[in-house]
Amino acid sequence: xxxxxxxxxxxxxxxxxxxxxxxxxxxAIPGYQVPFASREMPMPYGWGTGGVxxxxxxxxxxxxxxxxxxxxxxxxxxxxxxxxFAKTAGVATTTSTDEATVIQTRHRIPETSLHANQVLVYxxxxxxxxxxxxxxxxxxxxMHALAExxxxxxxxxxxxARFGHIATxxxxxxxxxxxxxxxPSPTPKFDNPKMDNCPALQLFGAGREKRIYAIPxxxxxxxxxxxxxxxEPYRFNAPxxxxxxxxxxxxEIVTDDKGSRMFVCSDTDYCEGRQAAGHHGAxxxxxxxxxxxxxxxx
Amino acid sequence: xxxxxxxxxxxxxxxxxxxxxxxxxIAACRDxxxxxxxxxxxxxxxxxxxxxxxxxxxxSGQLAASGGHVSYRMRDGVTRDLASLGEAERRLLFxxxxxxxxxxxxxxxxxxxxxxANVGERLMAVGWNHYGxxxxxxxxxxxxxxxxxxxxxxxxxxxxxxxxxxxQIARNLVTGPRLVFMxxxxxxxxxxxxxxxxxxxxxxxxxxHLAVVIVTHDLAVARLLSHRVMVMKGxxxxxxxxxxxxxxxxxxxxxxxxxSSILPP
Numbered sequence: 209x210x211x212x213x214x215x216x217x218x219x220x221x222x223x224x225x226x227x228x229x230x231x232x233x234x235x236a237i238p239g240y241q242v243p244f245a246s247r248e249m250p251m252p253y254g255w256g257t258g259g260v261x262x263x264x265x266x267x268x269x270x271x272x273x274x275x276x277x278x279x280x281x282x283x284x285x286x287x288x289x290x291x292x293f294a295k296t297a298g299v300a301t302t303t304s305t306d307e308a309t310v311i312q313t314r315h316r317i318p319e320t321s322l323h324a325n326q327v328l329v330y331x332x333x334x335x336x337x338x339x340x341x342x343x344x345x346x347x348x349x350x351m352h353a354l355a356e357x358x359x360x361x362x363x364x365x366x367x368x369a370r371f372g373h374i375a376t377x378x379x380x381x382x383x384x385x386x387x388x389x390x391x392p393s394p395t396p397k398f399d400n401p402k403m404d405n406c407p408a409l410q411l412f413g414a415g416r417e418k419r420i421y422a423i424p425x426x427x428x429x430x431x432x433x434x435x436x437x438x439x440e441p442y443r444f445n446a447p448x449x450x451x452x453x454x455x456x457x458x459x460e461i462v463t464d465d466k467g468s469r470m471f472v473c474s475d476t477d478y479c480e481g482r483q484a485a486g487h488h489g490a491x492x493x494x495x496x497x498x499x500x501x502x503x504x505x506x
Numbered sequence: 507x508x509x510x511x512x513x514x515x516x517x518x519x520x521x522x523x524x525x526x527x528x529x530x531x532i533a534a535c536r537d538x539x540x541x542x543x544x545x546x547x548x549x550x551x552x553x554x555x556x557x558x559x560x561x562x563x564x565x566s567g568q569l570a571a572s573g574g575h576v577s578y579r580m581r582d583g584v585t586r587d588l589a590s591l592g593e594a595e596r597r598l599l600f601x602x603x604x605x606x607x608x609x610x611x612x613x614x615x616x617x618x619x620x621x622x623a624n625v626g627e628r629l630m631a632v633g634w635n636h637y638g639x640x641x642x643x644x645x646x647x648x649x650x651x652x653x654x655x656x657x658x659x660x661x662x663x664x665x666x667x668x669x670x671x672x673x674q675i676a677r678n679l680v681t682g683p684r685l686v687f688m689x690x691x692x693x694x695x696x697x698x699x700x701x702x703x704x705x706x707x708x709x710x711x712x713x714x715h716l717a718v719v720i721v722t723h724d725l726a727v728a729r730l731l732s733h734r735v736m737v738m739k740g741x742x743x744x745x746x747x748x749x750x751x752x753x754x755x756x757x758x759x760x761x762x763x764x765x766s767s768i769l770p771p
Binding site: 341350354356358359361362365366368369370434435436437 | 593594597616619620622623626627628630631632635636637638640641658659
């Protein structure tokens with residue numbers, strides 16, 4: 209028996225068609241959440257079942273796939289999904305943002321700017337931005353239909369009243385194409401400006417909630433704010449400890465139990481690329497290697 | 507204010523024409539007609555099950571009538587049938603030109619968000635986008651309903667029953683509505699708090715020249731607030747007239763019973 213155990217990219221063709229129809233509709237109505245018949249995937253909900261289904265539906269044999277989890281190419285989730293498609297679709301995989309044609313992401317947008325011919329697939333846990341203030345699905349649908357988005361500002365108002373500034377740091381609501389308010393999945397608000405007028409196609413898949421939505425290339429995406437409290441992307445004010453980058457989003461890494469910590473780029477591909485190009489931070493790995501070599505020589 | 511009132515009274519604000527509602531064989535409301543003029547307070551009184559809440563829901567467009575029409579004179583001066591309004595228009599009307607005060611404040615408030623945001627929600631819904639101005643307006647309204655401005659950032663679940671009800675009123679009045687529906691606004695409050703709330707309501711209604719439809723089973727509330735009274739029984743309006751006239755000289759046996767049922771203090 210030489211028959212492959214799976215159809216190309218795991219899902220059967222009818223399912224992929226159904227997902228593609230949902231994707232086309234989502235692209236036609238930017239920011240609108242299209243319901244789709246989400247399937248059980250061989251992974252738990254919350255691990256990217258929505259993103260995996262979207263990726264499976266759009267993947268072709270010529271595509272080059274990159275998967276990131278919080279910006280990193282080498283976490284369990286990212287490696288598992290990359291292997292999953294290498295096995296079921298036999299596509300080439302990469303960690304380089306530039307070389308990839310399809311990038312599945314959990315909660316980050318790569319630092320390297322995306323180009324046309326690329327598709328960014330987001331894994332989304334809760335697609336409904338109004339959910340925490342309005343628990344009824346019938347009501348939130350109606351609010352989207354009638355573009356009643358006053359409630360979104362109530363959330364921002366609460367932030368300012370409580371903390372003195374808009375403290376929402378991730379899943380920061382945006383208005384797409386001046387119509388639908390959308391949850392950009394839990395990406396840090398640092399990434400929000402990258403969605404605006406982006407040359408790449410952005411697709412969002414929520415497996416448990418059974419919704420797909422999209423931002424077509426070169427679409428206006430505006431972060432909601434108040435006139436006297438404008439939107440500000442947040443970034444920890446330090447250079448990356450490994451590559452010295454001043455403008456990338458940083459992860460905080462606790463290094464011992466005495467309160468020491470270091471800040472490094474959350475986008476590993478970007479950080480490694482910069483280090484290869486000769487940029488160094490305060491705690492670069494390269495000098496450490498040299499010292500280790502010296503020690504073994506001496 | 508008085509002059510404006512006189513000018514406006516030419517045309518009614520809200521007109522009900524032979525409204526009826528039946529649930530299967532049960533007729534909850536039968537053939538109710540009246541006109542409400544700007545600045546006028548109409549009390550609908552009657553016992554439980556007399557159809558007064560059903561009537562209020564039909565008047566406020568939340569319940570489709572089985573028969574009859576409700577028309578409202580919009581801000582542009584055109585009187586329109588509520589049934590002919592689109593959902594978007596009806597919801598906008600509900601957020602701007604109308605208010606609805608529920609008996610249970612938890613129904614009319616967002617209990618988990620602060621008082622300031624509760625009052626500001628309607629403003630944000632009509633496009634206010636300046637935090638400072640929204641907050642200013644919210645504190646102004648809290649002062650008007652006698653809530654300490656220092657509590658603007660507290661959630662209503664930390665408020666007492668009377669404060670919640672006053673907050674609900676502020677939340678409804680912030681967009682300057684012309685018509686407010688009230689469903690037993692003093693129900694569930696103790697007597698002294700009731701008196702204070704009624705006093706506040708009476709002042710606001712006069713000051714803002716509000717038209718009010720108030721549903722109550724408490725005749726004292728009707729006497730204090732309203733200009734006219736409609737007495738309902740079994741889904742029908744059995745008696746209607748000026749408040750003093752109806753309550754001091756009731757014609758129908760049922761109204762006589764109702765008035766005589768009040769215990770002397």
